[in-house]
Amino acid sequence: MLTAQFLLLGAVLFCIGVYGVLARKNAVMVLMSIELILNSVNLNLLAFSVRHGSVDGNTFALYIIAIAAAEVGVGLAMVLLIYRNRRTIALDDLSEMKG
Amino acid sequence: MLAAEATAEVHASSGWFLEHAWVIPIIPAVAFALIIFFGKKMPMKGSEFGVASMLASLVLAVGAAWQWIQRVDGVAGAAHSAAEEGAHHAAPFVGPIIREWTWWQSGGFEFGIGQHIDGLALTLLVVVAFISSLVQIYSLEYLRGDRRYTHFFAALTLFSAGMLCMVLAPNMVQLILGWEIMGLCSFMLIGHWWEEEANSRAALKAFFTVRVGDMGLLIGTGILFFSANSWTQEHLGVSGFNISGLSAWAMSGAASQSALTWGAVALFVACIGKSGQFPLHTWLPDAMAGPTPVSSLLHSSTMVVAGVFLVGRLYPVFWEGMKIGDTNINFIVLIGGITIVIAALLAFVQHDIKKVLAYSTVSQLGYMMLGLGAGAWLPAIFHIFTHAFFKACLFLAAGSVSHSGSHHSFDMKKDMGGLAKKMPVTATTWIISTLALAGVFPLAGFFSKDEIIDNVGHNGYNAFMIVGLSGAFLTAAYMTRATYLTFFGEARGAAAGEHHDEHAAHDAHTDHGVHDAHVGHDTHAAHDDHDAHAAHGDHGPHESPKLITVPLMILAALALVAGLANATPFGSNWERFKKYVEPSSEYVVAESAVASGPGESIVLPAAEEGEKKEGCAVVAPEEGKVCYFPTVSHAKFKWSKAALSLVIVAFGLISSWLFCVQYYTRRNRRLVGLTERNVVLRGGYKVLWNKYYLDALYEKVIVRAVAYPISRAAYWFNQNVLDGIVNAAGKISRRVAGWVYRNIDQRVVDGAVNGSGAAARGTGGALRPVQSGKVNQYGALLFAAAAIGALILVIINT
Numbered sequence: 001m002l003t004a005q006f007l008l009l010g011a012v013l014f015c016i017g018v019y020g021v022l023a024r025k026n027a028v029m030v031l032m033s034i035e036l037i038l039n040s041v042n043l044n045l046l047a048f049s050v051r052h053g054s055v056d057g058n059t060f061a062l063y064i065i066a067i068a069a070a071e072v073g074v075g076l077a078m079v080l081l082i083y084r085n086r087r088t089i090a091l092d093d094l095s096e097m098k099g
Numbered sequence: 100m101l102a103a104e105a106t107a108e109v110h111a112s113s114g115w116f117l118e119h120a121w122v123i124p125i126i127p128a129v130a131f132a133l134i135i136f137f138g139k140k141m142p143m144k145g146s147e148f149g150v151a152s153m154l155a156s157l158v159l160a161v162g163a164a165w166q167w168i169q170r171v172d173g174v175a176g177a178a179h180s181a182a183e184e185g186a187h188h189a190a191p192f193v194g195p196i197i198r199e200w201t202w203w204q205s206g207g208f209e210f211g212i213g214q215h216i217d218g219l220a221l222t223l224l225v226v227v228a229f230i231s232s233l234v235q236i237y238s239l240e241y242l243r244g245d246r247r248y249t250h251f252f253a254a255l256t257l258f259s260a261g262m263l264c265m266v267l268a269p270n271m272v273q274l275i276l277g278w279e280i281m282g283l284c285s286f287m288l289i290g291h292w293w294e295e296e297a298n299s300r301a302a303l304k305a306f307f308t309v310r311v312g313d314m315g316l317l318i319g320t321g322i323l324f325f326s327a328n329s330w331t332q333e334h335l336g337v338s339g340f341n342i343s344g345l346s347a348w349a350m351s352g353a354a355s356q357s358a359l360t361w362g363a364v365a366l367f368v369a370c371i372g373k374s375g376q377f378p379l380h381t382w383l384p385d386a387m388a389g390p391t392p393v394s395s396l397l398h399s400s401t402m403v404v405a406g407v408f409l410v411g412r413l414y415p416v417f418w419e420g421m422k423i424g425d426t427n428i429n430f431i432v433l434i435g436g437i438t439i440v441i442a443a444l445l446a447f448v449q450h451d452i453k454k455v456l457a458y459s460t461v462s463q464l465g466y467m468m469l470g471l472g473a474g475a476w477l478p479a480i481f482h483i484f485t486h487a488f489f490k491a492c493l494f495l496a497a498g499s500v501s502h503s504g505s506h507h508s509f510d511m512k513k514d515m516g517g518l519a520k521k522m523p524v525t526a527t528t529w530i531i532s533t534l535a536l537a538g539v540f541p542l543a544g545f546f547s548k549d550e551i552i553d554n555v556g557h558n559g560y561n562a563f564m565i566v567g568l569s570g571a572f573l574t575a576a577y578m579t580r581a582t583y584l585t586f587f588g589e590a591r592g593a594a595a596g597e598h599h600d601e602h603a604a605h606d607a608h609t610d611h612g613v614h615d616a617h618v619g620h621d622t623h624a625a626h627d628d629h630d631a632h633a634a635h636g637d638h639g640p641h642e643s644p645k646l647i648t649v650p651l652m653i654l655a656a657l658a659l660v661a662g663l664a665n666a667t668p669f670g671s672n673w674e675r676f677k678k679y680v681e682p683s684s685e686y687v688v689a690e691s692a693v694a695s696g697p698g699e700s701i702v703l704p705a706a707e708e709g710e711k712k713e714g715c716a717v718v719a720p721e722e723g724k725v726c727y728f729p730t731v732s733h734a735k736f737k738w739s740k741a742a743l744s745l746v747i748v749a750f751g752l753i754s755s756w757l758f759c760v761q762y763y764t765r766r767n768r769r770l771v772g773l774t775e776r777n778v779v780l781r782g783g784y785k786v787l788w789n790k791y792y793l794d795a796l797y798e799k800v801i802v803r804a805v806a807y808p809i810s811r812a813a814y815w816f817n818q819n820v821l822d823g824i825v826n827a828a829g830k831i832s833r834r835v836a837g838w839v840y841r842n843i844d845q846r847v848v849d850g851a852v853n854g855s856g857a858a859a860r861g862t863g864g865a866l867r868p869v870q871s872g873k874v875n876q877y878g879a880l881l882f883a884a885a886a887i888g889a890l891i892l893v894i895i896n897t
Contacts, residue, residue: 021878030874095872 006047013040027082027089031075038068112173116162117196121214123159123224124263124277127152127231131257138249143239149252150235153259157228164221171218171679192685192727195220197343199269208338215269215342218680219411219480223266226487227401231259233650234396237495240646241392241502251291251390258284262401266408270340271320274409278316278373281402282309288397289389301388308382308825312372316409319365323416326358334725342412343727349415350726352719356419363420366409367431374406375461376468377438381821384445384457387509391498394453399460399494400487407467411480414471418729423474424717427559431472436566438465443573444810445817447580451509452497455581459536460490462570466551469563474731475554477665477681482547484676485661489532489543492654496529499647500585504640506593511584514592518585521640524648526586528655533582535658537575538748546662549744550734557734568747575751583759590640667736682728684715 013036020033042061049057083089130152138145171193178191195217202212214220235255242251258281265277290302320340327348328339334351337344348354370376375383386398397403410417410431421429442461449455463486470479501509504522508514519526535542538549548571556564642648665676715726734740869880 018882022875022882025875027874030878091874094874 003047003051006043006050010040010043010047013037013043025090025092027079027091028076030091031072031079034075035068035072038064111193112166112170113196114163114166114169116159117166117170117216118198120159120163120196120216120220120224120267121198123156123163123228123267124260126155126159127256127260127263131253131260134249134253134256138253144252145249146235146239146252149256150232150239152256153228153232153235156259156263157225157232160221160224160228163216164225167216167218167221168679175678192683192687193217194687195343197269199337199341202272210272210340211270211338212273213269214267216267217682219408219682220267222480222484222676222680223404223408224263226484227259227262227266230396230400230487230491230654231255231262233653234392234491234495237395237498237647237650238390238392240644241498242390245390247291251288254284254287254291255393255396258288258397258402262405265405268342270338270342271324271345272340274342274412275316275320278369278405278409279313281397281405282306282313282373285309285386285397285402288393289386291390291393292388295388298388301382301385304825305382305386307829308379309372312369312379315365315368315372319362319367319369322358322362322365326355326362330354345413346415346727347725349413349419350715350720350729354419359416359420361420363417364430366413367417367421367434370406370409370468371434372406373409374403374464374468375438376406376434376464377441378821380438380442380461381817381825383461384449384454387451387453387457391453391494391501394457395491395494395498398457399490403460403464404467404483404487407464407471407479407483410468410471411476411483414476415727415729417471418474421472423472424729427561428563429472431468432555432560432563433472435465435468435470435472436563438462439469439566439570440573441813443570443577444813446573446577448810448814450512452500452511452515452581452585453494453509455511455577456490456493456497459493459574459578462574463490463536466548466567466570469555469567470551473555473560473563474558474729475551476731477677477733478547478550478554480680481665481676482551484664485535485543485547485658488654488661489535489658492528492532492651492658493536495647495651495654496525496532497585499525499643499651502647503643504593508593510592511581512591515585515590516588517590518640519587522586522642524642525651528648528651529586530582531655532658533578534752535662537578537752538571538744539752540745541659541662543658543660543662545741545745546666546668549741550665550667550736552744553734553736553740556740558732568744571744572747572751575748576755579752579755580759583756584763588759588763593640668738668741677733681731684726684728684730686715686720686724686726688724 017033017036017040020036021030024030024033042064045057045061045064047057049055049061079089082094086093127149130148133148134145138148141147174191174193195215197213197215199211199213202210204210235252238251238255242248245251261277261280261284263277264280265274268274268277286302286306289305290299293299293302323345324339326339327345330348330351330353331337331339331341331344335341335344335347339345339348349359372379383398383403387394389398417431418424421431423429423431439462442458442465446455446458446462449458463482467479467482467486470476470482497509500515500518500522501507504518504525505514531542535544538544548567552564552567552571555567663673666673715728715730717730720726871877
């Protein structure tokens, strides 16, 4: 069945995304990884939607795409500001905590 | 008893205003919120909300009153036509418009909120909305530029909301709600200028003294609820808080006498506190520390009648509890009688014009209580109605004097006198209201006060009729004294234009005669002299602006004519108040009254044979019927009886006037040694003077030798004994509070607070390493948590 392959692809994308979020030091790369995670979820939703023959999943995926666009806009703006202030976007350098 | 079958059914009309009377208190409540939140940003600092809301309430209240009149007329007209067919003559029962919604539920008890509209509620609604509107308009000018102008209007508006809420309460819970809102607003408004310690003390005293009485309100409500609840649930399907239910229960004959008596006594204690009755009247004169509009609205015409209203509202409970119909002395009458005399005597020794009015208010409230206690329900309620107008007018006139005439002083002896010429509108309105208060014939006070005295005697309370008559004499006398000191005689202190040097000698104009025209002339000349050589002549006494005088004129006009609303002397056609306000003492079929809706049917009772001897409160209603009001008898008006009280009032006015002229001017003459001046009097005045010379002498002896020591002693008793008790209670509570602070507050409460603080700090320290600031680490934690969550979900679901 095609669903299984869709789900598998989603899981692979999700894992790549998680790896990116955890391992990457570059803020832009982390944002891209988050996009991967979101899209893997979208893929899951669409797969189940097709399987059950309902449009709920499609609608939901559309919402997620819109929100993801907004989110990445905000994220990139923040990254831009951080770069202007600090001349770096390496996440390790951003921490000001003592703990 | 009535014949069994009903003869006619009448469609009692209703209307939008009657059905929606519950909106009336909501409007000022909303306005209060608006003033608090947006008042300071508004162009008129929030006062526009207050004035507009009061005018809106007034319109609704008048509309409701108009529809109520239609309703009563409709039923009465049908009853009249039935009477022509040989049916019966008594006033038919016109059901109140009761609507109730569940407010909240607790432990199986349901607390309702809503409206109970009948003649009594509408009377108070109209009076409160009307006086509130005028007082707010007056305050626009009186408090212009005040420090807390916005808050003043907020509190004034909230007060009106509370009073209106109480007046249309269908149950005791809502009544207590309104009652307490008023107590709070009274506190806030008395202490409006709290920077002066005396004012905040007065506010506290008022609050605490009334609170002492309020215990009675809670206890009484509790007693009545637990005694009446099962009966009212069974017969009328309402809770034991419901006012109609309580009334019917009290009249049913099924109620326990001791519950009724103790419930009524406890409730009356609350009325003693709120309505300034002896011995809890001490707060009311002190409450004059508040701004004058407050004194006018709260502490004379509306809030202090709340106690009287409560007695009138639950009258069946008091009637049965105090055995009003069967005795010739009871708790209410006794307290009312004592209050009349004690307060009136105290009014003689006051220097402060507002304190005179405060004691006068106490004394008049005593009349209302006397009337209610002696079965004169209608005259007492009518006295609330008339008293509101002339007493509000008197207070506002006193405020006008202090605002424009005496440089913010209220001291009659130091800063007033001779103001009649300079403030003609204020003086005229004051004098009209004074005459109305004294009970001079065609003015408002006559029709209500004389009716109270007459009915008190008619109902067998003869001793208290004499108390009432002597009270009428005292009222006339002390008001004349206040009038003389304020508006006649020579100008003193600020009234003469002095602000800085209080003791400047009046060398240029010390030769005042006793004749008023003469005095007026001299004062006028003195004023001119003063203007000629004083730099601050424009600060001298002058008439107040329109915003002050117009409310005064409206109120004075009502003080003139309000009595005609129930002019008993002119025959029963003039007794409109009786027709529309007094509840019927008919036996009513049990379910028809409380569950009234728009345009319900009223079953007119069948015809009766012969004179009706028994009625509600005499014979208990039969099964399936209830009573809502006792059968009260009305004294037949006789001019001979009225003449007696009129003569007494006239005697009080004239003797006091002569005494004042003699006493206060003579003091002046002694300074320059012109004692013979007495003899040099002109024309008719001389005749009048000689005619009453003996009266004046008698008055001087009595007042100097008897009344002054008595009133001083009463004042001493007031200041030392009664205040002592209050102070002792204060000291004890301070000690208790100290102990509570040391032991409970410091150890238990602070211990708990410190403990929770320490716990929070420990937890924070333990969790601190997690907050590394590294985004990847946060991400790892997040995913780990999500993974664990997913794992748990899987485990649970398999």
